[in-house]
Amino acid sequence: MSNIFYLMGKSSSGKDTLYRKLMEQNRLLKGIVSYTTRPQRAGETDGKEYFFVTEDEMKAMEQKGIVIEKRVYHTIYGDWSYFTADDGQIQENGCDYLLIGTLESYMKVKKYYGEKRVFPVYIEVEDGIRLKRAIEREMQQKKPNYEELCRRFLADSQDFCEENIQKCGIEQRFSNYNADQCIKEINNYMKKNKK
Template sequence: MGKIYYIMGKSSSGKDTIFKELLNRVPGLRRVVPYTTRPRREGEENGVEYFFTDEEQTEKLEKAGRIIELRAYDTACGVWKYFTADDGQVDLGAADYLMIGTLEAYEKMIRYYGADNILPLYVEVEDGERLARALARERRQAQPKYRELCRRFLADEEDFSEEKLRGLGIHRRFCNEDIEHCLEEITEVIYNGKL
């Protein structure tokens, strides 16, 4: 029986980099691609980081009962939705999977797939370093959205509070100050199938 390895962490903690590198390092690990209605960032490809969709498609999936979890954020740029759909990507009888998501989404995934089938991989970075990374990334965009960066940074404090982490049984953290060490620790967890 396969497992879903679920990467979580505050914005700019390195989740996307870790996700891509784990897919390269762990043969047979399959990605689960979530959906979003937000605009594509420079360098993003449809079907890689996200399936970029619109409100109409989202409503169709919702009416069909195929949305496992959905989050809507009232951003400085309008409402952006992120969600996971039961679209045939996951077959726990066939493989192990890797996902990126929020704590809220993780909780809903546990309800859907069962706690025994999902292992949380919570990635941490010191706040000053996270802010520096976020600012550097935003500056590379053709149209930087600094207000949204600030909103996200502040929202993360509440979204990933210690109380919420403990409430979902997330105790182990993977420090991403040194990416190579962080990747080694996570890879070991995946090969052992347990935290």
């Protein structure tokens, strides 16, 4: 049976970088691409970081009953949805899977696929470092949106509070101050939980 390793953490904790490096290092690890209705950022590729879809496309998938979980964020530009779909990406082919999400989405995916298959990979970074990373990333955008950056940063304090982490049953955490060390620890964790 394939496992799903669920990568999560506050914004700018390095999830995308860790995801990319883990995928490069692990031949038998397949990525699961989530969906979003938000606009693509500079440097993003449809089908790589996310599948970028319209509201109508998302509603059609919901009507088909293939949306496993969905989150809606009320941004200064309107509502942006992020969701995971049972769209055939996960198969019983001897591979394990890696997915990026939130605590809330982790719980729904774990309920859908079963807690014996879904393993949390919670990434931590000190808030000052995260804020610096977020500002540096935003400065690279054609139209930097610092207001939205601040909204996300503050919302993460509530979404990823200690009480919510505990409710999810997350026992092990991975500090991402040194990406190579963090990846080594995650790889060891995945090997330990290989079925």
